[in-house]
Amino acid sequence: MSATTDSRSMKSPLTVLLFLATLALGTGTLAQSPRLPSLGDASGGLLTTTEELELGRSLLREIRRAMPLVDDPEINFYLDALGQRLVSNAPDTTGAFHFLAVDNRQINAFAMPGGIVGMHSGLILETRDEAELAAVMAHEIAHVTQRHIARMFARGRDINFATGLAVLAGILAASIDPQLAQAAITGGMAAGIQSQIDYTRANEAEADRVGIQVLASTGFDPHAMADFFERLQELTRGAEDAVPEYLRTHPVTLGRISDARGRAEQIQGSFTRDETGAFPWVQARVRALGDPQRSVRRFTATSDHDPVQLYEAAVAYLELGQTREAARLLDRIPPLEAPTLTLTLAEVAQMRRRNDHPAALERLDELDSIYPGNPVVRQLQARVLHESGRHGDAVRVVDRLLRNQITPDPALLRLKAEAADAGGRIAVSREAMAEYFFHRGQYTEAVRQFDDALAARDASPRDIERIEHKRDTARQVAQDMPR
Structure with a gap:
């Protein structure tokens, strides 16, 4: 596979x-x-x-x-x-x-x-x-x-x-x-x-x-x-x-x-209803990604829009592939009335849709200096590096992210597998894909991918020892689960 x-x-x-x-x-x-x-x-x-x-x-x-x-x-x-x-x-x-x-x-x-x-x-x-x-x-x-x-x-x-x-x-x-x-x-x-x-x-x-x-x-x-x-x-x-x-x-x-x-x-003190300021923007994103057509219809049905509504419609248009319309709406959002991270990530998404990878990486580097180590920024950096042909750099960024996780995110494992495969690192790619399947509960497929990793021509003796241990774990779990 x-x-x-x-x-x-x-x-x-x-x-x-x-x-x-x-x-x-x-x-x-x-x-x-x-x-x-x-x-x-x-x-x-x-x-x-x-x-x-x-x-x-x-x-x-x-x-x-x-x-x-x-x-x-x-x-x-x-x-x-x-x-x-x-x-x-x-x-x-x-x-x-x-x-x-x-x-x-x-x-x-x-x-x-x-x-x-x-x-x-x-x-x-x-x-x-x-x-x-x-x-x-x-x-x-x-x-x-x-x-x-x-x-x-x-x-x-x-x-x-x-x-x-x-x-x-x-x-x-x-x-x-x-x-x-x-x-x-x-x-x-x-x-x-x-x-x-x-x-x-x-x-x-x-x-x-x-x-x-x-x-x-x-x-x-x-x-x-x-x-x-x-x-x-x-x-x-x-x-x-x-x-x-x-x-x-x-x-x-x-x-x-x-x-x-x-x-x-009975509880005394000073409290807030919105600590981060991000909630309405995340809520708008959930609406737009869940049903972009409906978000667009709601937006076009009225003429007076606040920044959050503009953002929701822009995300919906991006999801529908209408990059030019999304860019027009993002330009209408006053920078001081939106979270910097939220607005800039939307602009990066627009650049990716246009395949403008250099501009996207430049903006992501700026975000990384403002929000050092932010996992969303780093994951997007890895994805854009992969899309622009810098597959080895993408794998290195993903590895840094995975080291900070107690339980690996399957999405990161899959991204690592895709980038390594495109870069010709077959053993690394199959090993990452095997872990992706394992952490999604697909144990039999994980064993198959570990076997492919062991058979890869670029698997070193050290790689083989590590992969065999992981395969044996996946095989035991696969056997324990009912057929």
């Missing part, structure tokens, strides 16, 4: 989730590996921190394979930066957190073991300011730090990795398609899924309490959580069939709103 093509047998997100939900069906159990922990014991003990983190790493790969994730670096960087600021003010944090933007218009969010927090694009669009978005993220962070999922496993007996995935698959399925989740539950495909989900709901009050404190400690208005709950209720008035999915998994009552409001009233 080429180093720059995906697996030929990619399953749809719902198919993969349904597959995961069937893992606990019947009497068979998933073979255990040293890399796949046995969760819990006969006494129903609490899931240990190490087991929870290991489950989280495995689950992160499954999420990347099964769920439609937003692949825009700017949106992902914003979400991660906001999440990490909240985590730094949260109690009892252990291990890394991973914040994922799910490309789904449902108003929903979820938390998983190992610090995984998912935010649907629909939720990002419906929050009214950065404080409301931070409130939801703080609530989900609290589910992790208070170890609600670990406590959930304490209720079971002889829980292994397979049943753990089945329970979590039910939660994930509900985040994409409630009907799919209900089919898995009522059909007996994952015994106990509904009771486990219900058990997590009992911890909502604790997640609210801790989340409000995290919100305030980060400098955000603690009233934002109650404000968002009220916003959800507004969205459901007169539309019983359009209940936001977040309400199905996180039930909101008048009492809960009152409790959240009362807790916020």
Whole structure:
């Protein structure tokens, strides 16, 4: 297989989730590996921190394979930066957190073991300011730090990795398609899924309490959580069939709103609703990339536009390949009324569309001097270097980025594979592509790519030793997963 093509047998997100939900069906159990922990014991003990983190790493790969994730670096960087600021003010944090933007218009969010927090694009669009978005993220962070999922496993007996995935698959399925989740539950495909989900709901009050404190400690208005709950209720008035999915998994009552409001009233201090100034611009970007045609229609339907609306339309036109129209709109945005990084990155995107790589690299170098080490700037530098034929330089920039990541970003691994392949470095390219597949949960394809790397004519003895170790790990995980 080429180093720059995906697996030929990619399953749809719902198919993969349904597959995961069937893992606990019947009497068979998933073979255990040293890399796949046995969760819990006969006494129903609490899931240990190490087991929870290991489950989280495995689950992160499954999420990347099964769920439609937003692949825009700017949106992902914003979400991660906001999440990490909240985590730094949260109690009892252990291990890394991973914040994922799910490309789904449902108003929903979820938390998983190992610090995984998912935010649907629909939720990002419906929050009214950065404080409301931070409130939801703080609530989900609290589910992790208070170890609600670990406590959930304490209720079971002889829980292994397979049943753990089945329970979590039910939660994930509900985040994409409630009907799919209900089919898995009522059909007996994952015994106990509904009771486990219900058990997590009992911890909502604790997640609210801790989340409000995290919100305030980060400098955000603690009233934002109650404000968002009220916003959800507004969205459901007169539309019983359009209940936001977040309400199905996180039930909101008048009492809960009152409790959240009362807790916020007790917290004194000076707070903000928008700490970074980036929220409306990110929200506009989510709208434009999600449905560029609709953004253009909304823009052309009115004549009076503010800078954010101009930016949204420009991003939409760029997405549609209308570079000249995008440039005209970007020129209308006053530089002092837009974040420098946001506006300049839009200009770089316009230059890339025109294949003006020297100008794009010049602007990126300027940004790198203003925001040294910014991962979005560096990733774009690597991409433009690759597009301009400087493949070796692109690989070096990607390697620097990967060294700073606890869990490799599959998008960076794929970029490295493409650049190395174009530069004639076959072993490096196949190794990077194998890691790309591994971190997307496509273990069999990862093994194939590692084999290709070992067979490459430019693989040195040192390369072979390293690649063989990685291949053996991928092969063991592939064998442990059910056929």
